[in-house]
Amino acid sequence: MADQETFARLSGDRNPLHLDPLAARRTQAGVVVVHGVHAMLWALDCWLEAVPSASVAAIGARFDKFVEVGARIEARASTTRNGTRLEIYSGRSRLAVFNVRHQAPEISIREDDSGFSPPNVIDIPAEPRPLDFDDAARAAGVMPVRHIAPHFAALRRTIGDAAVDGLAGLSTLVGMIAPGLHSILAGLDITFDERVMSAAGIAFQVERARPDVRLLDIAVRGRGLAGTVRTFVRSPPVTQPTMRDMRAMIGAEDFAGRTVLVIGGSRGLGELAAKGLAAGGATVTISYLVGRAEAEAVRADIVASGGRCEILRYDALQDPSLQLEGVMGDVEQLYYFATTKIFVRTEDAFDPEIFQRFCQVYVEGFSRICAYLSKRGRSVRVFYPSSVAVTDRPQAMTEYAMAKAAGEILCADIRRFVPQVDTMMRRLPRLLTDQTAGTAWIETPSGVDVILDVVREMSR
Template sequence: MSEKAIASRIFSATDQKRFADCSGDANPIHMDPIAARRTQAGVCVAHGVHVALWAMDVLAGIGKMSASIATLKVQFKNFVAVDSEVTLMVVRETGTSLHSTVSIDDVAVMSLAIGSGSVAAADAALLSTTTALLSDAPRSISFSDIPGCAGWLPGTAGKEIANLFPHVAKLLGAERVEAIARLSTLVGMICPGLYSIFAGFDIMITAEADGVTGLSFRVQDVDDRFRMTDIAVIGHGIRGKVTAFARPQPVAQHSLQSLAGKVAKDEFRGTTALIVGGSRGLGALTARIIAAGGGRVVITYVVGKVEAEEIAAEIGTEACRVLRYDVREQPLAQLSGLEDDVNQLYYFSTPHIAHQKQTLFTPEFFERFCQFYVTGFYSLCMALQAVERKKLSVFYPSSVYVDNRPRGMLEYSMAKAAGEQLCAEMNRLAGEVRVVVRRLPRVLTDQTASVTALHKIDAFEILLPIIREMSAGTRSEQGSGR
């Protein structure tokens, strides 16, 4: 049969908390917007098991899942960002199987295969009887410690799970649904734990057995190449395998102290830089480099106030100030809080870059990127120059993706190319704003880190020559009296 849309759903932050409370999976990638910024997702994402149980509940509610369910195979293909809308579709249906997908903008984020048949025999013993230590915080373990992990997770409030997914709970039983929900806790809180990505699960429905409660697990296999692990599971009425990745830990950033021997103490004295997007990543590193060279910085944030204040405390509040600035809002009112005499601007503001799409070109994505990389950039340059009323050196980070574009990055690359054209025109008119444009390579950041060992350039090696060029231009303008 052809694909047919069955239902749609938006997973909100409130939905996240409810599922976390009843499943026990409070991994920060689902619950903490600031911590989630330092993951590959870049934003909070819905629990994969939550999405899967919702899909199963819808299918059970409309009679697509029979009472003779024997197998469940779920694959999580992409992140589901909180507040994004997903669509459930039936792909194929036979007398013994049902295949469905959950998609965002026609791009599959999850596949679900349900098989009918005889229920397997009950399991007489758990994989492990050692109680896994659970707390409010997920375990942080190294990949080398994953082999041999085993344990048992006690049950949760089955009634609450049944209330969340009443149709599938009626079909499978609340205890089985609880055991499936506990798969999320296993991956997100225990193994691999804090730095995990749930890839999927493949389980059989078994007869219920006395004494088999909660969820027991034992690591079966690990693959160092992809940081992947297979975990055998036995719960109340289920048996099978979970697959998960251990994602890289957040990229360790250069500290101010570590830069002391790499940057001359006074080489950036006289620089006062406004660093838009300075609370993390390349912006934070730029702030530390300039401060290490004796310069002063104002770093901006939109949501990362605590991160920005931590950087200011590290550098020292005399050399580093903090300012909230959103490029989507009018600049002049926001710059009214700017007390420093700024002569440089570093523009690292960016929206979330990775998008799931199937169409060749999505106007909404292009408009959003242009809002950041073209309109917002130009408005800030003009407003800052009007406030300062003097020559301003600006750094505009473009990307090698303008020419060497990966699949799915069309809108991003087009917006960056448009930004380059704008900068060229600003320089051609020889106004009060001088723009330095560089196409940055794929440098190592939280969002470019991957489970495979890909070579990425240290951002310090890229940024230091740029900052030196910017500072040389600033000194030249000051020396000429302009």
């Protein structure tokens, strides 16, 4: 994280995806990730330290997967017909590809061939601009660039200070200005030419917008470089309905007298369940693992509307008795929405480490809390959310589907053999949450309707 803070300070790219664990948790990445341009600068610098005689006339980059902070990565270099290919790997998983050309393109860059002349200078803001897709698609201007070249000595010797500063500035352009807050850098194609200089910084203008996949191509020019930057405009974090919304769909006495614990109730489907239950008169306790502020916001919404809600911290990987002692009281229903990062790409058909990570939450954690409930000597009904992925098995979700399938078997056997615990399992469709919200629009069923059906069945 110290490296993250340093690059953010030097470049000006302070997008929370790279700095704030709670904000990053509400994106497709799920965790804090390295600036893509920083990873590229690092790989180029490593390679040029090893091959100081190499030249860099142009570079094409593709960012396939997020580079997680703390991951051990390596850069691999290979010779191609037109230059050198650099690839970043984490284990067997390739994260990014950089194609370096040693010779300048046949058509050189001229001072007057940019095709656009953005009139306004846009200073780097203190906070990233939250542009939606339509606003981002109209973005144009000139952005000042900060001096970062001394931190990449080998690259600096090869392409010069201005071009290194310009490359770092592309991260700031995407992460802070266009589209800003809701950006995911997809790639770039840049040619270096010392004649393309601009005292003001980098001029930019969106030259192509694809709303079907929420992708922008941004033409850039200045600081010794010219070309195109590609970025996705990701969907903002999912906002669940308020208590006022829920009260319009639920009778005020539908769940009166119920005392309920919602594991993972600070956001997503757990938040929906908690608000639905509270709107119907239930007394609700919601748990969080790291998002205390989110849990407090849910509680505040419930209490402000006359509902009853408490919060507690709960770690599904730890002993429930040490966390729930004195809390359970009259709890008669439990919803188990504990989860971990779902979309984890791998190059292999099966990764045992990823499978084990899912099992720790969806199988072992569920088993522990059910065993704890059984020892109380009081009957409790427990909801286990499985997924249609068990049967549909989307690509690259083998481990997730297997873990959920194992959880289904456990859920059925707990109902048969564990005293006092009555489980109910449902395979939920893909619903709109922070984890499932992609860059492209995918039609999903109403999460409210699905979860309220579950809540009503649990209370029959």
